[in-house]
Amino acid sequence: MAERIRINFISLFLPLLSLFLPCTVAIGAPTPAPWPVQFHSILFINSSDGLLQVTDLWYDWPNGRNFNIIQHQLGKKLYDLEWNNGTSFYYTLDANKECKTVHFPVGILRPNFLDGANYTGQEHRDGFLCNVWEKADFITYYEDVETERPVSWTFFSGMRAHVMTFEVGKVLDEPNWQAPVYCFEKAKNKVDYATLLLEPTPTSGLNLMREITNIPTGSNRVLVS
């Protein structure tokens, strides 16, 4: 009789205990705020070799699209338009009419792409006290302790992004999401996906990030397919 009571107690208690455990863990280590589903951000980016760019980032998860409009210092303005079906267009809007189309096996970054990142503590970055996380030896992410807004991130390559503005809910006007007609004309514009990942371009960091962070942990990471 006593034996049966003990078993019942344990079988009741264990599920309850496991309900509370995740809370205990969450209090110990903060988790990064998911990205708002729509926002506009101006990023100041210093690539690993010291080249500078200003990027307009238009993140638009409900519409399955993401736009990086990249102004290189005294150089090219590059439009990097990414769709969640895997198609990305890289183009200029100048007289050269350049466009490359790339198909990625994964879509755009998910709002929760930092899930599972390792918390490494607090640090000052760009004058803000930040919570810091690392994910997959690939990205170090700095979030303002007070507002939970992203402040900065660094890729393993050394490329460092500084978040200058962060406008939650702002969406780029519709006509700007249309890739130019020359992106659809020439088949020769199609670039081998593997080549692009290996090219040391300013956007290759972000492309790698999509690869690594969008693949669920536990699955084999095939970077080049």
Ligand SMILES: *[C@@H]1O[C@H](CO)[C@@H](O)[C@H](O)[C@H]1NC(C)=O
């Ligand atoms: C860019 O990064 C390089 C190397 O990390 C550094 O020497 C340089 O001061 C940085 N430039 C700016 C404007 O932040």
Ligand SMILES: *[C@@H]1O[C@H](CO)[C@@H](O)[C@H](O)[C@H]1NC(C)=O
């Ligand atoms: C993905 O969507 C974009 C925008 O609608 C379109 O231009 C592109 O052709 C699509 N790609 C595929 C593979 O369907």
Ligand SMILES: *[C@@H]1O[C@H](CO)[C@@H](O)[C@H](O)[C@H]1NC(C)=O
């Ligand atoms: C977290 O850190 C552990 C130990 O260094 C490592 O094995 C794991 O891959 C890291 N997880 C992520 C998502 O980076």
